[in-house]
Amino acid sequence: MLLGGKQSDVKQVAIVTRNQKFNRLLGSLLADWKFFTVDDPSAAKVVFAERGIDLPEIDSQIIWLTPMPLSEGSFLLTPISLTRLYLLLEMHYFPTPRRHIRVAIEAKTGLKTGASWQDCKLVSLSDRGGRMVCENELPRGTQVQLDVMLSGRQILMPAEVLYCIPAGDAPGRSRPQVGLLFKPEDKKVINMLRRYVERRSVEAACAREDIALNDPCLSWIDVPQDSWQES
Numbered sequence: 001m002l003l004g005g006k007q008s009d010v011k012q013v014a015i016v017t018r019n020q021k022f023n024r025l026l027g028s029l030l031a032d033w034k035f036f037t038v039d040d041p042s043a044a045k046v047v048f049a050e051r052g053i054d055l056p057e058i059d060s061q062i063i064w065l066t067p068m069p070l071s072e073g074s075f076l077l078t079p080i081s082l083t084r085l086y087l088l089l090e091m092h093y094f095p096t097p098r099r100h101i102r103v104a105i106e107a108k109t110g111l112k113t114g115a116s117w118q119d120c121k122l123v124s125l126s127d128r129g130g131r132m133v134c135e136n137e138l139p140r141g142t143q144v145q146l147d148v149m150l151s152g153r154q155i156l157m158p159a160e161v162l163y164c165i166p167a168g169d170a171p172g173r174s175r176p177q178v179g180l181l182f183k184p185e186d187k188k189v190i191n192m193l194r195r196y197v198e199r200r201s202v203e204a205a206c207a208r209e210d211i212a213l214n215d216p217c218l219s220w221i222d223v224p225q226d227s228w229q230e231s
Contacts, residue, residue: 017220061092083198
């Protein structure tokens, strides 16, 4: 998938494996992160290639996909950790890389400030924070308590308001949007949320590409089976 414009020129990636279904799946995942796949490896800044495939001589950065570590060259171990994949891409393409995968979501959420609760909707989630659509604005630095149900698990989490976008500042925003930094008392919650985000990302890509969650092509990716199992 190639989109026009300067953004796509900067963030073009190539995927070269013998598994065409996996190529589609990985391309869909990368599109969620605003990276765009191209057919010509020489047109990409980064090429993900199955170890053992012969590639033409190109100036692109080649990342080998391999089940065993390599003694030289850049590589990602399969099954691929989505978090490691995301960090690698961010480091290659941006001077200030982001470290946390975000996934779009729609979940009813309660937000407690002091003794008051307001109903919100969680619309974006990472393992370290989220973006909420709320009824009322909240000043930056406000300490809040988050109450949300994710895949059958109730998450109660202290958080801090990082930003607040007033209603009406952008088209389609009839209510304020609030960015939160999660401040869990138990650090294991961060790992559980990371696994949840990774699994949601794969599920969304499979749905777009009409790929079953038990398809053999998913063996290329480390898909958490139970997001809430403590590691």
